[in-house]
Amino acid sequence: MKRNGEAMEELIAVMERLLAPDGCPWDREQTHESLVRYLIEETYEVIEAIEKKDMQLLQEELGDLLLQVVFHAALAEREGAFDFADVASGVSGKMIARHPHVFGDMNLKSSDDVMEVWESFKKKEGKKHLLDGIPKGMPALMRAEKVQEKASRVGFDWPDAEGALEKFKEEVDELVQAESGPQLEEEMGDVLFALVNIARLKNIEPEQALQHSSDKFIRRFEYIESQLQQQGKSWGQSDLQEMDALWDEAKKKGL
Numbered sequence: 664m665k666r667n668g669e670a671m672e673e674l675i676a677v678m679e680r681l682l683a684p685d686g687c688p689w690d691r692e693q694t695h696e697s698l699v700r701y702l703i704e705e706t707y708e709v710i711e712a713i714e715k716k717d718m719q720l721l722q723e724e725l726g727d728l729l730l731q732v733v734f735h736a737a738l739a740e741r742e743g744a745f746d747f748a749d750v751a752s753g754v755s756g757k758m759i760a761r762h763p764h765v766f767g768d769m770n771l772k773s774s775d776d777v778m779e780v781w782e783s784f785k786k787k788e789g790k791k792h793l794l795d796g797i798p799k800g801m802p803a804l805m806r807a808e809k810v811q812e813k814a815s816r817v818g819f820d821w822p823d824a825e826g827a828l829e830k831f832k833e834e835v836d837e838l839v840q841a842e843s844g845p846q847l848e849e850e851m852g853d854v855l856f857a858l859v860n861i862a863r864l865k866n867i868e869p870e871q872a873l874q875h876s877s878d879k880f881i882r883r884f885e886y887i888e889s890q891l892q893q894q895g896k897s898w899g900q901s902d903l904q905e906m907d908a909l910w911d912e913a914k915k916k917g918l
């Protein structure tokens with residue numbers, strides 16, 4: 664079995680060969696920008712493997728995600744910006760600096776203490792505001808949760824989920840009263856943001872909860888589709904009442 668260092672060197676060598684003048688034409692055409700979609704896709708495939716608790720699949724998907732990191736580092740090296748060693752040593756140094764309770768003599772007793780120190784180091788590293796560094800490209804529900812979590816660390820939060828629920832009801836009322844256009848979009852955003860607050864305070868991952876609800880909808884919708892096919896019907900030959908009845912069947916079957 665190859666050691667970690669040997670395996671990593673082999674992967675870097677494979678990437679260098681792909682990007683060589685006589686390497687793969689497709690790989691040689693890629694840029695940091697063109698690879699963004701693959702980075703996102705691979706990340707979600709890792710998450711799916713974790714949710715499936717499939718360790719063999721997780722190993723494979725982590726490899727695909729690691730390849731994206733190596734790919735970006737190799738492109739940066741071609742540009743003379745940095746290489747994989749810079750990436751690895753940079754994050755190692757950051758982890759050592761941000762964990763003085765492990766690599767130094769600081770005494771931290773709880774996860775909250777650790778997070779407080781973590782944020783203080785981020786400020787020292789150039790982040791001027793508490794909410795700096797939260798990527799705009801994150802899925803909206805995850806970004807909202809991250810914003811709320813960070814604000815909560817300095818006491819800007821509801822004492823419990825009941826306060827957040829009342830705020831949600833207030834936002835729903837404003838949505839109902841909103842006119843069309845930008846105001847309607849704004850109020851809808853406020854409703855979703857308030858929902859994330861409720862989920863967070865009830866220790867529910869809103870992104871995961873919505874994914875599970877989407878999965879459930881797909882299962883029940885596919886049941887409707889299969890039942891209509893068995894009856895020799897197309898979508899146009901069925902009405903909402905019939906589809907609702909089939910939906911209830913799917914629900915009773917535990918789908």
